Structure formats: structure tokens, C-alpha cells
Amino acid sequence: MHRTPAVSSSSGVSAKDAFRRFWPYTRGFRRWLVVGALLLILSAACEVVAIWLFGDITDRVLAAKDLHAFWTPALIWLEVAVLTGVATFGGSYLTALVGERFLLRLRDAVFAHVQGLSPDFLDNRRLGDLMVRLTGDIEAIEQFVASGVIQTVTAAVSAVFFAGAALYVRWDLALVSFAVAPLFWVAVRNFTSRFRDAAVRERESSGTITSVVEESLSNQALVQAYNRERAERGRLHREGLSWLEAKMAETRLAALYEPLVQVIETVCVLVVLGFGAWELTADRVTLGGLLSFAAYLGYLYPPIQSLGHVNLLASEATASAERIVELMETRPAVAERPAARTRAARRGRVAFDGVTFRYPGADRPALANLSFRAGPEELVLLTGPSGSGKSTITKLLLRFHDPEAGRIRLDGVDIRELSLATLRDTVTVLQQETMLFPCTVRENIAYGRPGATDEQIVAAARAADAHDFITALPDGYETPVGQRGRLLSGGQRQRIAIARAMVRDAPVLILDEPTTGLDASTARRVLEPLRRLMADRTTILITHDLHLAPEADKVVTLRPTSTVDDPQLARLP
Numbered sequence: 001m002h003r004t005p006a007v008s009s010s011s012g013v014s015a016k017d018a019f020r021r022f023w024p025y026t027r028g029f030r031r032w033l034v035v036g037a038l039l040l041i042l043s044a045a046c047e048v049v050a051i052w053l054f055g056d057i058t059d060r061v062l063a064a065k066d067l068h069a070f071w072t073p074a075l076i077w078l079e080v081a082v083l084t085g086v087a088t089f090g091g092s093y094l095t096a097l098v099g100e101r102f103l104l105r106l107r108d109a110v111f112a113h114v115q116g117l118s119p120d121f122l123d124n125r126r127l128g129d130l131m132v133r134l135t136g137d138i139e140a141i142e143q144f145v146a147s148g149v150i151q152t153v154t155a156a157v158s159a160v161f162f163a164g165a166a167l168y169v170r171w172d173l174a175l176v177s178f179a180v181a182p183l184f185w186v187a188v189r190n191f192t193s194r195f196r197d198a199a200v201r202e203r204e205s206s207g208t209i210t211s212v213v214e215e216s217l218s219n220q221a222l223v224q225a226y227n228r229e230r231a232e233r234g235r236l237h238r239e240g241l242s243w244l245e246a247k248m249a250e251t252r253l254a255a256l257y258e259p260l261v262q263v264i265e266t267v268c269v270l271v272v273l274g275f276g277a278w279e280l281t282a283d284r285v286t287l288g289g290l291l292s293f294a295a296y297l298g299y300l301y302p303p304i305q306s307l308g309h310v311n312l313l314a315s316e317a318t319a320s321a322e323r324i325v326e327l328m329e330t331r332p333a334v335a336e337r338p339a340a341r342t343r344a345a346r347r348g349r350v351a352f353d354g355v356t357f358r359y360p361g362a363d364r365p366a367l368a369n370l371s372f373r374a375g376p377e378e379l380v381l382l383t384g385p386s387g388s389g390k391s392t393i394t395k396l397l398l399r400f401h402d403p404e405a406g407r408i409r410l411d412g413v414d415i416r417e418l419s420l421a422t423l424r425d426t427v428t429v430l431q432q433e434t435m436l437f438p439c440t441v442r443e444n445i446a447y448g449r450p451g452a453t454d455e456q457i458v459a460a461a462r463a464a465d466a467h468d469f470i471t472a473l474p475d476g477y478e479t480p481v482g483q484r485g486r487l488l489s490g491g492q493r494q495r496i497a498i499a500r501a502m503v504r505d506a507p508v509l510i511l512d513e514p515t516t517g518l519d520a521s522t523a524r525r526v527l528e529p530l531r532r533l534m535a536d537r538t539t540i541l542i543t544h545d546l547h548l549a550p551e552a553d554k555v556v557t558l559r560p561t562s563t564v565d566d567p568q569l570a571r572l573p
């Protein structure tokens, strides 16, 4: 419960790397990016024209007190304003659309990748941290890669427009004001690295908070039963404090950045106005010319500020990109062969030949040189002390891992030759802890076979001895089972799981301690449906409880391994 997060924060993904890595996800809608940027540029060009019209009206209408000269520029200004509105709307809409599409695609890809990783990988992670990676981190990358590109392009082009217009109106005044530009860059450079550090801490804290909430609430019964509410609140509060500190560091930097830029901007405007006033008194510039010049400068600073802002976004995005790249670079424990078979004989002959397996990082193998066979309609009982590797056999047969030595065959074919989907379609596992989804009884039974008919579902429930209790539920088959099926009793959950396995109808069945946690009478009730489920299949029954041993065709007893040379051989009854 209190595992440390496996977070790498120093792999050092630069903004350029992040961009290069995630830019391909914009494929297919780049033209909309271009159209969006063009529309926003058009809107900036319209602003240039509007300011020019403002200067013109000042000189030719206001200063000259000539109302007749007002109507033509006023009408043009109105048209330009409408065009600006349309272009801004179109540009903003397309930018958002492209950004959201990018987000959708990236999230789908990261989720699909995580789904391909072995369940053990997820067991070693904090779920909350993974959830934040799939939400907040992906959004930060989008802000930089998709929206960031449009923002950069439009800001750069607008800056050129307004600077060009300012130069056109008064080149000497413009040069004076541009001299201040390097100050902006000094400010931006100073801020970005610090902002990035704060962003890394903020992202990590955000992951930890979600993890604490998820872990604590999903173990609510344990927390209450052991009076640990205060300790859990304390844990969340401590994590919340570190998040607050990181967030405040980020906010301080962002909030300092804005006024600093504004001061630089004000200095610049004052210099220009002072210089302009002197020029005005010497009649070297008109009032309209000076005002429109000042307006161009006023419009020039936001795009420059926005370029600085993209820099801050980039810092935040690299912190998130690091966390996504780390996830994407985790390779699945098993790989499907390119020409893997998609058809299996489905007779259900299982053979373990000299299988040795060691969990990554473990010093002792979990299984050493294990061999046994299980044939159609056979019941093989697998027993042995705790930790002797019984559940590991299930993981290897489902190919969550590959053996280090030896091989596993299904109907004579090495399971590495089969596609993962084909292999897993052939094997049904009934776990020690029955896993149900928080949906209805019907959906849970149909889970392993989407499209199962109502008749098949009811027939499976009857065979699993579950139909009667299901129909007695408030909404029958439509009753929700709650988080992990906790609205049902242990025996009811197990019978729904048996019905789910029946509907799936796979030739190989693995029962991992199917009666653990059930009292003797409930366990007896589950046994009959289990026998019906086992009929006509290859069944590997993992159990400590040997009272089914007389029914078994074979009993395989595992011993905890010490070395690979210490074979765990099948012992026949």
C-alpha cells in the first residue's frame, strides 16, 4: 500500500526531444493546424489595418475636424472588425479541435501500450500515478505540441506584422523600442529552467495525491476496521502540502514573470512617448501617426509575451513528456511473433516441458525444470506449499511472462507460436479472488464473450447454480454488482465467475484456489457447478485442499525451489 512511486524525473527529455517524439501524433490533421494558424494570422493582419484606420481617423477627421472624411474609414473599420471576428472564431475553433484530437489519439496510444504491459508491471506501480500520467500529463503535452505550435507560429507572425507596421510608420522610433527586446529574452531564459523544476515536482506530487486517494478509498473497509482514518488523512495532507509547495513555486514564477514583462514594456512605451512628444512638438510626426505607432507597439508585446509563455508551457510539457516517455519505453514482458498463428486446435492438451522461470530481479527461480502434462477431459490437481510457484504456472500459461528455459505447449504447439489473443481465447482462468467489473450481472457474465445471447447467459447462470439468486436480486440480471462485485456475497461472486467461464467455453480451464475464502457449506455449493464447468475440458486445479484429489487424474506436487538443478517433477498418484 505504501510503495514508492517508480517515477523517473531525470531522464532529461528536452523540449526538442519531446516535440520530435509527439509531433507524429498530429498526422492526419496537420492541414487543420495550418488553416487554424492562417486564420489567426489573418486576424492579426486585420488588427494592423484597424490600427492604421484609427491613426487615419485621428489625423483626417479628429485633428482636421472634418466629419465627411469619417464615414469611409469607419465603414472599412467595421468590415475589418467583422472579418477579424470570423477569423478569430475559426482559428480558435480549429486550434481547439486539433488539440483535442491530438489528446484523444495520444491518450488512446498510451493506454493501449499500458494495456500490453504485464499485470506484474502494474502491480509494481501506483495506480493513481498512472492515472495522472494518462490525464494531466497528456494534457500538458498537448498544450505544448498541438496548441503550442499554433501559438508560436501566430505569435511570431503577428510580431513581424506589428514590428513591420511600426517600422513603416516611424523606423527610427521603432528601432529605439526594439532595443529593449533582448531584455525579454533574458527574462524568459531565467525563468524557464526554474519553472521546469517546479513543474516536475508538481507533476510527481499530483500523481502521488491521486495514488493516496485511490489506495485509501479502495481499502476503506481496512482503514475503518483498523482505525486508520486519521493516519490516512495525515498521509493525504502531507502529500497535499508538497503539491502546494510545488504549485506555489510554479505560481510565483509565472506571477513574477507577467509583471516583469509589463515593467519592461512600460519602460519601452514611455521612452517612445517621450521621444514621440519631442518629435510632435518639432512637427516631425502627426498625432495620428504617433498614436497608431504606440498602438502597434502595444499590440507587438502580447505576441512577444506569448512566445515567452510557450517557453513556460514547453518546460511544463517536458516534465510530463518524461513521465509519458518512461511509460512508453517500458517494453512488454512478452512479444508476439510477427507471423503468430491465429488458429488453435482447441483440443486442450497442455504440456510443460522442463520449464524454469525467474521473476525479473528475483535471485531464485519461481519454477525450476517443471514438467507435467494435462489432456482433454483430465483433471490435474496442482498442489504444494505457499510460494512454491502454483500461481506462476497460470501466468506462464497465459503468457504474462515467457519461461527462461523449457517450453509450454498447447495441442503440441509452443505457445510462443500462437498469437496472444488466440492463446488467451483457449484458456479460462478462475482466480483466487473473483474479479468482477462494477457493471450489471448480465454484463459480467457476458464479459468473456461479447455478443453472448440472453439464452446463453441464462443457461450459463443455471449451470453455475446462479440463476435463482440472480432472479431474486432487485433488478435480476440488470442488478449492478458494485465495486469489484462487493454488493454480492463471496459465494455469489464465485458462481457468477463460473457462469462467465461457462459462457466463454474455452477448452482449458485453470482454477486457482476456487474455494478459498468460502466457508465449508458455500464451498460445497460451488463444487457442483464447478464440476459441470470442468466436464469436457482440460482442468488444472490449483489447490491446497486435497479433498478433490480422489477425483483427479493426476496430482502434481510442487516444492519451493532452491536451484534450477532441483527439478519440480510431477508425481503421479
Ligand SMILES: Nc1ncnc2c1ncn2[C@@H]1O[C@H](COP(=O)(O)OP(=O)(O)OP(=O)(O)O)[C@@H](O)[C@H]1O
Pocket (backbone or CB within 6 Å): 120, 359, 360, 362, 366, 384, 385, 386, 387, 388, 389, 390, 391, 392, 393
Ligand atoms: N510479480 C512477482 N515478482 C517477483 N516475485 C514474485 C512475483 N509473484 C510471485 N513471486 C514469487 O514467486 C514465488 C512463487 O509465487 P506464486 O504466487 O506462484 O506461489 P504460490 O505457490 O501460488 O503461492 P500461494 O499458495 O501462497 O498462492 C514466490 O516466492 C513469490 O514470492
